[in-house]
Amino acid sequence: MLRKITLCSVVLLVVSTASAGAVDSAAYLDQVLGDALGRSLGEFEARVKLEQETRETRRIEGDKLDAIRNAEIELQRAEYEKAEAEKKRQAKLVEENEAKIKAARRAAEMARIDAIRNSGASNAQAQNNATIMDAINRAANNIAQAEIQGRAASENAYATVNAINAARRAQANAEAQLAAAQNAAAASAARAHAENARKQAEAARLAAARQASAAQSSAAASTTIMAGVVKGGAGEAGDVTTGNKGSDRYVAFGGGTAMSPLAPKAGKGAGSSTGGAGASGGSLPAREPVKRMEAVAYCYTRENISADFDDVQWFCDGPIQKTELKNTLSQALEYVGCAAADIDHRREPYQQGFILFCEDALLPYDRDMAEKMSLPSYILVRRNTYHCNSVARQCDASNAISVAPGHG
Structure with missing residues (x-):
């Protein structure tokens, strides 16, 4: 539209110029055309700018209107949904009330029917209830009696096992005492044997002393006889004086007196026998201690374990036996032979x-x-080691030679 207006104005200017007789020159025409085109372009740009500003204003206003319209639509939708939810809630309340009314009516009808039905059978029901309670009481009494009998049987079994173990311990102690008596008898026999050996050695020493005394007496008699022979004959005296034959005879008789040193040899032998008897007749060497390990027990329960082991029911397996009925922990440990456990x-x-x-x-x-x-080893290292006098007797901290803690 703007272009059409511009072209028309240019044409009018040209026509007016021609009709007016203006100077027909190219320069003037160019000037006129340039002025017209400049004015037309300026107006066009102003109109375009105005159109853009107007369009932007309209767009902003339209966005505002759209936002307001959308907010109104959302508000209307929320109100509609709220109204629908309230309508559904009211309908649900009505349904629930109707259902409650129906249930109350049904319950009242059932109660009426039950009352009519029970009114004619109350005596039979009471009799049936009494029969049922009687059966329940008999069953409860039977269960209690069975439990008492089971507990008594368990106690009898534990008592039997304890008696058997006590008999075993008594037998072991009797065997140990018998072994000690046999050892004492053997030691007494050894001492008697040593005493007999000492007596025999003493008798041998006395016999040797008697033999030495007899030899000395015989030597003195021989010397007396030789003196009488020297005095009785000169030839014999000459032999004695010159020395060979008489001297040899004297030496021969003297050789008899020289046997006296044999007595100390006999005495030495007797002394050695006596010494041997002294060695045999002394006290027996001390017996080596017996190394024995500490007994342990394993106890468990299927109930919750309290910190102080109050009255929880336990099963235990220990040195003597394994319990089959639940007991308190101390009772179970006593039954399995571990009553002193800490x-x-x-x-x-x-x-x-x-x-x-x-x-x-x-x-x-x-x-x-x-x-x-x-x-495992972390448990075994806490197990004590006892050094005891015997393997067959009970051995604890009170009668053990020594106790090595935690060397299991």
């Missing part, structure tokens, strides 16, 4: 329960739970 300070968690140390050495016929359960 429950509070010497216990180790293991598997589903605890390993407890019995504070007593194993006897030959006891069960070694450490070997049976293949206990």
